[in-house]
Amino acid sequence: MGTQPKRRMTKQRKKILEVLRSTTSHPTADWIYDQVKQEIPNISLGTVYRNLNVLKEMGEIRELDYGSSHSHFDGNAEKHYHFTCLECGKICDVDESLHFELNQNVEEKLGCSIDYHRLEFFGVCSECKANKNKTD
Known part of the structure; x- marks a missing residue:
């Protein structure tokens, strides 16, 4: 390239x-x-x-x-993960720095070379969870 x-x-x-x-x-x-x-x-x-x-x-x-x-x-633009709420659609940063470890583990397991990876979390945010608990 x-x-x-x-x-x-x-x-x-x-x-x-x-x-x-x-x-x-x-x-x-x-x-x-x-x-x-x-x-x-x-x-x-x-x-x-x-x-x-x-x-x-x-x-x-x-x-x-x-x-x-x-x-x-x-x-x-720094490498980081995201959480997306399946109820309201809000997206927030997940402050976990596992990039290097995950890449290294997969490289060792598969004998390959990792350039980057993508990992996303999906679920219900704390606000939607609290609202759901109020209505239950």
């Missing part, structure tokens, strides 16, 4: 990145667009999508695609 051309940080990219890093909610492109539009009124949704893809290619953000009709984006 060839090297990616160096991309500059445009005003739009900088604002999109700022908005995305200001939240831990793992928003959709539409939400990001609504926030950025407050400061850059003439920006289009297409521009936001294109710049999210460029930021992803640059390694500045992560795209969380769970096979639904819309992706969520994460301003934290």
Whole structure:
């Protein structure tokens, strides 16, 4: 694979990145667009999508695609896991640093080389669990 051309940080990219890093909610492109539009009124949704893809290619953000009709984006590009609530759809970071150990264990077991892995947690968040307990 060839090297990616160096991309500059445009005003739009900088604002999109700022908005995305200001939240831990793992928003959709539409939400990001609504926030950025407050400061850059003439920006289009297409521009936001294109710049999210460029930021992803640059390694500045992560795209969380769970096979639904819309992706969520994460301003934290460091390797980490996510928990998704099956009731309300909220996505939150799981602060566990098992990446290296898991990669190493699988490499040893299979005799292969691991570049990366993806592990996601799904269940019911504490708020939905509490609400469900109140109604039971």
